[in-house]
Amino acid sequence: MKSYFVTGTDTDAGKTLIASALLLKAQQHGLATLGLKPVAAGGAMDGEQFCNEDALLLTAQSSVKLPYELVNPVLLREPMAPHIAAQREGKRLSADKIVGFYRGAVMGLRGEKKPDLCLVEGAGGWRVPLNNSVTMAEVAKLLQLPVVLVVGLKLGCLNHAILTAEAIARDGLVLAGWVASQTDPQMTVVDENLTTLARYINAPCLGFVPPLADPSPEAAADFLNIDPLGLAG
Numbered sequence: 001m002k003s004y005f006v007t008g009t010d011t012d013a014g015k016t017l018i019a020s021a022l023l024l025k026a027q028q029h030g031l032a033t034l035g036l037k038p039v040a041a042g043g044a045m046d047g048e049q050f051c052n053e054d055a056l057l058l059t060a061q062s063s064v065k066l067p068y069e070l071v072n073p074v075l076l077r078e079p080m081a082p083h084i085a086a087q088r089e090g091k092r093l094s095a096d097k098i099v100g101f102y103r104g105a106v107m108g109l110r111g112e113k114k115p116d117l118c119l120v121e122g123a124g125g126w127r128v129p130l131n132n133s134v135t136m137a138e139v140a141k142l143l144q145l146p147v148v149l150v151v152g153l154k155l156g157c158l159n160h161a162i163l164t165a166e167a168i169a170r171d172g173l174v175l176a177g178w179v180a181s182q183t184d185p186q187m188t189v190v191d192e193n194l195t196t197l198a199r200y201i202n203a204p205c206l207g208f209v210p211p212l213a214d215p216s217p218e219a220a221a222d223f224l225n226i227d228p229l230g231l232a233g
């Protein structure tokens with residue numbers, strides 16, 4: 001199984017859309033897939049259960065179906081910075097606990113339940129705090145996961161993308177690839193921005209997703225190339 005940590009230049013950068021599209025693309029190549037959202041803040045009732053939308057969207061594109069609590073073990077009620085949402089519920093998040101949840105979810109999977117590709121979506125960007133001293137990056141570090149960076153294309157993303165790539169390298173992790181998703185349809189000089197990202201980010205580009213009228217995984221997958229992730233064979 002190959003696992004990647006999916007981070008973004010910011011919250012709303014397109015991590016869930018792109019992770020869902022990558023899972024779909026991998027499934028189209030005959031691979032078994034699993035998407036996880038270990039820490040989520042904010043949700044809504046899905047029948048009897050309070051659920052986070054990202055976790056549901058990732059599960060919809062996963063061929064390996066796990067119980068909700070294994071996909072999204074930490075679900076905070078309010079849509080805000082996770083450590084603040086946790087504090088308001090009298091909880092404390094830790095990277096060790098989240099790593100334990102990840103291991104618990106994937107280590108026991110065997111046979112047809114074992115995914116070829118597992119994508120672990122972060123919360124917000126690379127340095128989002130889990131508590132007063134540890135950030136979400138620590139989860140990727142402890143698990144030694146290669147990272148996929150989703151750049152939400154809008155004015156300001158160059159700085160966010162370059163800083164994020166630097167931080168990933170400083171944390172000793174491999175940036176396996178990046179995807180640009182144009183979240184701002186009004187953005188100008190898009191080609192020049194893409195060229196600049198390619199110059200500064202020392203990793204393969206897995207695709208550029210233009211502004212989509214219907215931002216579905218199916219629509220986004222058409223713009224992605226998973227070959228650089230080396231999943232075949």
Ligand SMILES: Nc1ncnc2c1ncn2[C@@H]1O[C@H](COP(=O)(O)OP(=O)(O)OP(=O)(O)O)[C@@H](O)[C@H]1O
Nearest residue numbers: 011012013014015016017124181182210211212215
């Ligand atoms: N290329 C695009 N075209 C149109 N809409 C897009 C595009 N990329 C992302 N979006 C939309 O932008 C919104 C934010 O994307 P998404 O939920 O994937 O972000 P995220 O990084 O996962 O956010 P969070 O930090 O909350 O997990 C969603 O409504 C998504 O459908």
Ligand SMILES: C[C@H](N)[C@H](N)CCCCCC(=O)O
Nearest residue numbers: 011041079080081123124128
């Ligand atoms: C609630 C939201 N959709 C994300 N899940 C959490 C975003 C946290 C961002 C924290 C920050 O960087 O300021």
Ligand SMILES: [Mg+2]
Nearest residue numbers: 015016054121
């Ligand atoms: Mg998301």
